[in-house]
Amino acid sequence: MSPLLIALLGILLLPLFVATWRMSLFGLAAQGLLMGWIAYRMGPPPTTASEWLTLVDLVVVRGLWAPLALYGILRAQGADAHRDVVAPNLLTWTVALGMVVASFTFSEALVAESGQQQTLISVAGAGVLLGFLVLATQASPLSQMMGALRIENAIALFELGGERHHEPLWLQLAQTSVVALTVLLYRRYLSMLGGSAAPTEEGALEEPTI
């Protein structure tokens, strides 16, 4: 499974260097699909509804629904192809790579034995840190969405590594619905605000409100 995790790490880094929104969405889709593959490979083939729901959450909601939902809006808006996820300079690239190294180093303190668990924690940690890097350096709604979704995917990866004590199906379904609804709202905000950061006028006064 480690090659899959290394591939996932590559997918986390790729959109930081190839600055188009299509690549960002491809990265998001690839993360979901790879995590689905990792979940499938981690244990025996899925048999229970709960295990199938985990796969649906990763593959369908995170891997397909989230990127496609955003893609439709961006395409309709005719968004510029070029869009940096982090500022394109040596400093931010070094910081990004430094975060990956820090995550691998920190995971050694968390999981003593080197192996699959340690790599999974490292990649999940790198995903969270890179997500925060994107959020900290970007002001446009699209980039911020990418940052937030990267963090959510990294958390899902982290959860895959724990011992499997499945929660009731309804609760799992509720968690998946929260992700799906969040993406739906992201889509609405992307449509409302556009992909790029625009200046805000100071709190305008308008017609009466509730």
Place this chain on the structure above:
Amino acid sequence: MSSFADIVLPAVARLNLRGRLAHARATTLLVAVGLLATTLAVVVALGPARAPMLGGFIRIDATSRLFLVVVNAIFLGIAGYVWNRVSAAPALHVRATRFVTLTLAFLAAANTVLVGNHLLLLWVALEATTLAAAPLIVRPGVRASQQASWRYLLFSSVGLGLVLLGFGCLARGMEADGHVPTFFIDRLPEVASGHANIWTKLGLSFVLLGLGTKLGLAPMYSWLPEAYDEAPPAVTALLAAVQFNCALVVLFRIVHVYRPQNGSVIAGVLLAMGLASMGVSTLNLIATRNLKRLIAYASINHAGVIAIGLGVGKSAAYGLLLYVVSNAFIKAILFLTAGQIKAHYRTKDTRQIAGLLKHLPYSGVFLMVGTFALLGFPPFGSFLGELLVLSALVSSNQMLVFAAFCVLVTMSFVATGRTIFPMIWGHRKEAQAWPRQTFVSVLPKIVFLFVLLALGLYIPPVINGLMREVASSLGGA
């Protein structure tokens, strides 16, 4: 069953909004649901604590009973405000149905947070309150409100993401101690009683940081002034007085379970976030000239006081609860009043508003009394609450925190008074004819004010008993 009804009732009422009749009377439905939910909450509060039900996912303890009353009573007041607002401005009828639908979903989710006995259920419900509230912040055609709403959603998503990551780490901490992980709150003390391992410490830090984001604590507080400023007054009151307390209840649950073994981690993180929040909010209180933002920064300041009180624990716990409950009503009064003032003066600039007591007597009185309560004057509960937190800081030998607390509270006191008092008593240059406010339109705020005074002068034994029980669960004496 009453607690379960508090969740189901708003959800069912929300579905009924599909009917044509309900469309025409959406706000009446909102008030009716608020009234019924408050009655049920009082029934639950007067009853005994109950064993977990519905597979252990719902549990009524002292914390649920106390906050069910507070949250539902404030919701009822906000519903009354909305009903009056829509009745007075027929143009708002069109938007009322959507508002009521989302608000009822919000209430159902908020009540679930209060009675939930499973950390993941609490997380889902808190997320649901966010997803329902985000669209409510948007005012049609106002881009600033769209951006504020987006920032609210983004920060909430990230904050709650951190909470979920923290729960995952806590589960690993249980595994590391040889326990089968559980998220049932009543079973957590058994499995979380082992020595503090690195997973537990990491998990707690993530959970506290994530919940701190929802509470508007530094470092991730910047969404709050923007969202509170741009949202319609009723929505701001919902966020500040209802959702804030829901997030606080989740924090109470975590502190209750983990303080015995991880007291130093909890105290360290909460004291740091609390002091930082008081610091940044004080600076902004000095700088801002926007009424709603001023109250928003005061809310961050208060969240800082609450974090410090919770971090200290012990004798601060009772004072903290008094402060929290008083604060909920203060924020509801002030944000609803700020909305009324903005609607009349057509400005949020505090320098353009003066002579409120003369022009808008009701709003002037509410702003004046609300500000006194906000600043912690006697006889309000916030005064006693703040005093108890300060006394606990001294008794626990946290002298540096005590000193910083005193300096920051004094600075925020001066900054708030300097801006608000001229609005109340100052003289406006141009005389303008202001529409008269009816008694009905201010009734919710009068009730809130009455509760606020009662919290400082006489707390009914039932509520006092509940507060003592909750304080003791937080490590209080």
